[in-house]
Amino acid sequence: MSAINRQIRLASRPVGDVRPEDWEHAAVPAEEPGEGQFAGRTRFVSLDPAMRGWLDDRPSYLPPVGIGEVMRAGSVVEVTASNHPGYSPGDFVVGTFGVQEHVVSDGRGATKIDPSLAPPSTCLGALGMPGMTAYFGLLDVGALKEGETVVVSGAAGAVGTMVGQIAKIKGCRVVGIAGGPEKCALLTDELGFDAAIDYRAGDIRRALREQTPDGIDVYFDNVGGEILDAALTRLAMHARVVICGAISQYNNETPVQGPSNYLTLLVRRARMEGFVVFDYAKRYAQAAQEIAGWIGEGRIKVKEHVVKGPWTTSPRPCRCSSAARTPASWCWNWPDRRPDARPRGLRGGPAPSRGGPPRRDGARARLRPCRG
Amino acid sequence: MSAINRQIRLASRPVGDVRPEDWEHAAVPAEEPGEGQFAGRTRFVSLDPAMRGWLDDRPSYLPPVGIGEVMRAGSVVEVTASNHPGYSPGDFVVGTFGVQEHVVSDGRGATKIDPSLAPPSTCLGALGMPGMTAYFGLLDVGALKEGETVVVSGAAGAVGTMVGQIAKIKGCRVVGIAGGPEKCALLTDELGFDAAIDYRAGDIRRALREQTPDGIDVYFDNVGGEILDAALTRLAMHARVVICGAISQYNNETPVQGPSNYLTLLVRRARMEGFVVFDYAKRYAQAAQEIAGWIGEGRIKVKEHVVKGPWTTSPRPCRCSSAARTPASWCWNWPDRRPDARPRGLRGGPAPSRGGPPRRDGARARLRPCRG
Numbered sequence: 001m002s003a004i005n006r007q008i009r010l011a012s013r014p015v016g017d018v019r020p021e022d023w024e025h026a027a028v029p030a031e032e033p034g035e036g037q038f039a040g041r042t043r044f045v046s047l048d049p050a051m052r053g054w055l056d057d058r059p060s061y062l063p064p065v066g067i068g069e070v071m072r073a074g075s076v077v078e079v080t081a082s083n084h085p086g087y088s089p090g091d092f093v094v095g096t097f098g099v100q101e102h103v104v105s106d107g108r109g110a111t112k113i114d115p116s117l118a119p120p121s122t123c124l125g126a127l128g129m130p131g132m133t134a135y136f137g138l139l140d141v142g143a144l145k146e147g148e149t150v151v152v153s154g155a156a157g158a159v160g161t162m163v164g165q166i167a168k169i170k171g172c173r174v175v176g177i178a179g180g181p182e183k184c185a186l187l188t189d190e191l192g193f194d195a196a197i198d199y200r201a202g203d204i205r206r207a208l209r210e211q212t213p214d215g216i217d218v219y220f221d222n223v224g225g226e227i228l229d230a231a232l233t234r235l236a237m238h239a240r241v242v243i244c245g246a247i248s249q250y251n252n253e254t255p256v257q258g259p260s261n262y263l264t265l266l267v268r269r270a271r272m273e274g275f276v277v278f279d280y281a282k283r284y285a286q287a288a289q290e291i292a293g294w295i296g297e298g299r300i301k302v303k304e305h306v307v308k309g310p311w312t313t314s315p316r317p318c319r320c321s322s323a324a325r326t327p328a329s330w331c332w333n334w335p336d337r338r339p340d341a342r343p344r345g346l347r348g349g350p351a352p353s354r355g356g357p358p359r360r361d362g363a364r365a366r367l368r369p370c371r372g
Numbered sequence: 373m374s375a376i377n378r379q380i381r382l383a384s385r386p387v388g389d390v391r392p393e394d395w396e397h398a399a400v401p402a403e404e405p406g407e408g409q410f411a412g413r414t415r416f417v418s419l420d421p422a423m424r425g426w427l428d429d430r431p432s433y434l435p436p437v438g439i440g441e442v443m444r445a446g447s448v449v450e451v452t453a454s455n456h457p458g459y460s461p462g463d464f465v466v467g468t469f470g471v472q473e474h475v476v477s478d479g480r481g482a483t484k485i486d487p488s489l490a491p492p493s494t495c496l497g498a499l500g501m502p503g504m505t506a507y508f509g510l511l512d513v514g515a516l517k518e519g520e521t522v523v524v525s526g527a528a529g530a531v532g533t534m535v536g537q538i539a540k541i542k543g544c545r546v547v548g549i550a551g552g553p554e555k556c557a558l559l560t561d562e563l564g565f566d567a568a569i570d571y572r573a574g575d576i577r578r579a580l581r582e583q584t585p586d587g588i589d590v591y592f593d594n595v596g597g598e599i600l601d602a603a604l605t606r607l608a609m610h611a612r613v614v615i616c617g618a619i620s621q622y623n624n625e626t627p628v629q630g631p632s633n634y635l636t637l638l639v640r641r642a643r644m645e646g647f648v649v650f651d652y653a654k655r656y657a658q659a660a661q662e663i664a665g666w667i668g669e670g671r672i673k674v675k676e677h678v679v680k681g682p683w684t685t686s687p688r689p690c691r692c693s694s695a696a697r698t699p700a701s702w703c704w705n706w707p708d709r710r711p712d713a714r715p716r717g718l719r720g721g722p723a724p725s726r727g728g729p730p731r732r733d734g735a736r737a738r739l740r741p742c743r744g
Contacts (some may be wrong), residue, residue, distance in 0.1 A: 023442030061639050229630070243638045258601070258630030267433045268617045274638030 006032040007070045007100040014055055022055075023071070030102035037106050038087040040077030045099055046124040047307065048074070048158065049222075049331040061276040070098040074129055075334075076120045077103050077112065087112065094123040098212045101334060111284065117292040117296045118302070125329030126295060126302045130158035133244060133277040134220075135287045138163050139170075141275045142218040142242045146171040149212050150233055154222030154247055155196065156183035158329030162291075163220045164193045165300045172218075175211045176229055177204070191301055204230045215239070215268075225257050241265075241272040245251035262287050309333045375400040379442045379472040382500075387429055395443070402474035409478050410459040412449030417471055418496040419702040420446070420530065421619050421677065430573075433648040442470040446501055447477050447706075448492045457486065465497040473706060483656065489664040491673070497701030498667060498674045499660045502530035505616060506592075507659045510535050511542075512648045514590040514614045518543040519592075521584050523603055526594030526619055527568065528555035530701030534663075535592050536565045537672045544590075547583045549576070549599055563673055576602045578716065587611065595620045597629050604633035611639075613644040679704045720732040 004027045011024035011076030033039040054072050057064045065072050075098070079091040084107055087093065095110035097103040113123050125131065138144050150167040154160045155176025164187065167174045175195045176187040184196035197207040199322075208216075208230055215236030221228050232241070249256045267270060280287075294300040307330060376399045383396035405411040426444050429436045437444050447470070451463040459465065468483035469527040485495050498505065509531075510516050524537040527548025528534045536559065539546045548559040548566045556568035560676075569579045571732055580602055587608030591601050596618030604613070621628045637644060652659075666672040679702060 059639065075457065216649065224635075243635070245638070246635055249635075256632045256635060258632035258634055260628045260630035261635070262630055262644070263596070263615070263618055263621075263646070265616070265629060265644060267431065269647055269651065270644035271639060271643050272634070273643035274635070275641055276638065 002032065003030040003102055004028070005100055005102040007098070009070050010055065010065045010067055012190075013057060013064075013067065018052065018055065026067075031104040033083050033104050036244055037104050038082035038084045038093075039081050040079045040093060040097070040103050040105065042075050042077050042097065042101050042103065042334045043092070044076040044121045044124055044306070045332045045334060046074040046128070047332055048129070050156075050245060051351055052130075053245075053322045061278070070100050072096060073099045075099075077122055092120045092123075094128060096118075116138060117288065118295060120332050121304055121306055121333070122295075122302055124331045125158050125304050126162060126300065127291055129277055130329050131162050131291050132168055132280060132284055132287055133159045134162035134309050135291065136277060137220060137242045137244050137275060137285070138166055138218065140280070141273050142240045144172065144218055148217035149173045149175070149214055149236070150218045150220065151175045151208070151212060151216045151234075152220040152222070153177040153227045153231070154245070155187055155193070155198075157222060159244060160220075160222060161187075161191055161303050161329075162300070165191055165294075166291075167218075168192050169294060169299055173212075175208075177223075186303070191303070197329075199227055200303055205233060208234045216299075217241065220244060221246070224259075226247060228259050229261045230263045232259055235264050235268040235270045237268050239268055239270040241270065243272060243274040279295065303329065305330045308335070374404065375402040375474055376400070379470070382427065382437045382439055383711065385429060385436075385439060390424065390427065397402045398442075405453055405455050405476050406602075407455050410451050410454035410456045410465075410510050411478050412451045412469070412475050412477065414447050414449050414463060414469065414473050414475065414706045415464070416493045416496055416678070417704045417706060418446040418500065420501070421526075422501075422617060433491040433650070442472050444468060445471045446496055447471075447475075448495055455709050464492045464495075466492075466500060487659070489582040490667060493676055493678055493703050493705070494674055496703045497530050498534060498672065499663055501649055501699075502514055502701050503534050503663050504652060504659055505531045506534035506538055507663065508648040508649060508652045508655070509592060509614045509616050509647055510538055510590065512652070514592060514612045514644050516542055516590055520589035520606070521545045521547070521586055522590045522592065523549065523580070523584060523588045523606075524594070525549040525571075525599050525603070526617070527559055527565070527683075531593060531616060532592075532594060533559075533563055533675050534672070537563055537666075538663075539565055539590075540564050540566075540584040541666060541671055545584075547580075549595075563675070571599055577605060580606045590614065592616060593598075593618070595633075597621060600631050601633050604631055604636045607622060607640040609640050609642075610689050611640055611642040613642065615646040657727045660704055667734070675701065677702045680707070 002162045007026045007028065009024045009026055010022065012022050014022045051073060053060060054062060054065050074096050076092055076094050077097055079087050079093060082088055086107060092113040092115060093110050094113055095105065108224050113120055118127055121314065144150065144167060150172045152160050152163040155164055156178040160176060164174045164176050171236060174193045175197060176196045177199055178184055178187060179200050184198045187193040187196040195211045197204060197211060204227060214236050216231060216234045216235050216239055219231045219238050220242045222245045225248035264270065291300065293304060379400065381396045382394065384394050386394045399498045423445060425432060426434060426437050441726055446466065446468050448464055448466050449469055451459045451461050451465060452459055458479060464485040464487060465482050466485055467477060485492055490499055522544045524532045524535040527536055528550040532548060536548050546565045547569060548565045549569045549571050550556055550559060550570050551570065553570060556570045559565040559568040567583045569576060569583060576599060580607060584606050588603060588606045588611055589605045589608050590612050592614045594617045597620035636642065658679045663672065667674060
């Protein structure tokens with residue numbers, strides 16, 4: 001009997017906040033690897049704010065996740081069987097394998113992890129998409145130069161913590177914008193930021209004036225909205241605004257709030273530029289090597305929040321800013337399957353759930369909605 | 373007795389549309405040139421939408437014109453006397469001399485016109501700031517490449533007509549956005565644009581979709597607002613949005629409308645960049661030479677609207693988009709002074725006006741409000 005592949009699929013397209021009922025828990029027979037393929041079991045799944053953007057049915061850098069499809073996600077899998085010469089059982093591999101327990105891959109878009117660099121979960125954070133996003137956004141798109149002033153919003157997140165620490169390594173003044181005293185303390189006390197601004201605590205424009213006396217040379221924006229607008233008022237001449245995301249706008253049910261201070265770009269001869277980290281895939285390995293070196297030297301501290309919990313209370317596979325109470329990069333440690341949770345056959349057996357509604361067809365079971 | 377220098381000064385700071393009473397007509401004794409200076413008499417004054425931006429008391433690329441100060445403007449003067457080795461009577465000189473009849477200059481910021489290139493008024497249009505703005509904005513900031521698709525808004529204006537014609541010379545597909553059938557006909561029938569979109573005539577997004585099947589590589593924005601937002605929806609990969617101005621926003625009494633589609637910059641890996649033409653001053657001569665060559669070859673058609681009229685009905689020294697019914701670059705041909713308009717002495721004599729209110733002090737006279 002083949003293994004059961006538990007999956008979290010998109011059940012309905014959310015408008016505004018994602019609700020538990022927008023997800024469907026399913027279980028299907030796991031595929032066997034064909035010639036030139038390997039099979040893997042999921043160990044860690046990334047829980048990233050960017051995933052919210054993949055749910056909207058509008059033109060973007062990736063097509064939206066389809067209704068009924070396994071939710072797209074970066075994950076780390078452990079190879080369990082292989083007909084691929086490059087992979088052996090026990091290898092750890094990172095890729096966009098989706099929120100599911102078992103995967104089969106021909107290796108395209110997959111990267112084998114060098115376990116000497118860092119623990120596997122780090123490949124979803126500091127050495128994964130968030131780390132790559134910070135690295136290329138700051139150094140390539142932002143064209144950061146030594147001695148400049150860098151401001152980053154969403155500063156306590158997976159990308160923001162890396163942006164600030166890399167900018168410090170590059171000899172810059174770094175100001176982080178985050179929500180709440182806990183996150184701000186993390187930035188200045190643990191991660192070496194020069195200053196942190198709690199956007200919930202008061203007048204963000206005044207705080208930015210105080211903390212960027214020479215203006216902002218690189219503003220790395222993860223949030224959009226009013227914070228982007230405030231940062232635009234402080235641009236130095238020839239500043240670069242790096243558009244990485246817009247967390248504040250992802251759950252909007254109204255049109256996106258455009259930056260009404262965009263004409264500062266003219267006054268300050270500045271530019272605003274967007275990017276998508278996937279374009280840098282050929283340079284990931286080199287960047288990961290450099291970041292791993294900084295981690296090894298203690299110059300970058302890895303902040304990870306590993307969520308644990310059984311399948312039936314699995315986290316929502318998409319974490320939105322409002323829910324992000326714990327800073328740093330989030331991933332979900334896929335639970336080891338317990339024998340009593342394993343369905344005893346897909347043809348007429350019980351659902352792979354304790355407490356869920358009865359399974360409705362032979363290959364798919366609907367479980368109790370997860371608690372985010 | 374020294375000559376009388378007639379001036380138009382800013383009387384009050386406009387909110388929204390500029391009103392006639394925001395201007396003050398004054399007359400003061402003309403200065404004599406000192407050592408190393410020349411004196412000139414104004415022949416043409418630029419009437420440019422950008423001048424509206426100089427009236428607002430907010431941080432910009434130039435300080436605002438102060439209340440009571442002569443309105444800032446580019447102009448062409450004819451040298452009348454000179455103690456400067458580089459200038460002789462009869463020379464034509466272009467510079468930011470302001471809306472006044474007589475100027476004295478040490479030559480800083482002034483450029484002697486080569487009369488073999490074009491008529492003097494052209495140095496306020498195709499060979500002046502508008503031409504330089506189009507040239508450097510398109511080629512430097514926009515990094516235009518042969519075969520690309522260029523869209524320009526405010527296309528029938530002084531800058532827009534030049535942007536489109538230069539882009540055609542560079543082998544691009546050119547679409548202009550303008551208001552009204554007359555302007556659109558000018559673009560396609562006279563100036564060689566591939567297409568023109570009348571933004572007043574219907575759905576601008578649909579028209580852009582039709583006219584830019586491969587997307588927009590360079591969008592040269594003079595207007596901001598909804599047209600900028602529409603153009604953002606059509607960006608090609610790695611597009612460049614050149615922020616030159618925002619005519620639609622200059623008279624706003626409400627906050628500037630930010631581009632709510634700015635996240636297309638991320639999806640399309642595109643950039644939005646502002647610039648100020650003054651930064652390119654060292655390269656003006658080279659650009660003017662090249663543009664003059666294109667004019668000589670008939671590849672660029674110069675569209676100028678020279679306003680004439682006596683001093684007492686002088687045009688408003690700041691032309692806003694809503695008033696711009698005639699396309700192309702505007703300048704005011706400063707009227708020859710008629711004897712009956714000349715005040716016969718500044719201490720207690722009559723005001724330099726027929727029909728205006730009585731002069732209120734010895735050195736300044738208030739004339740009848742001009743008609744724009």
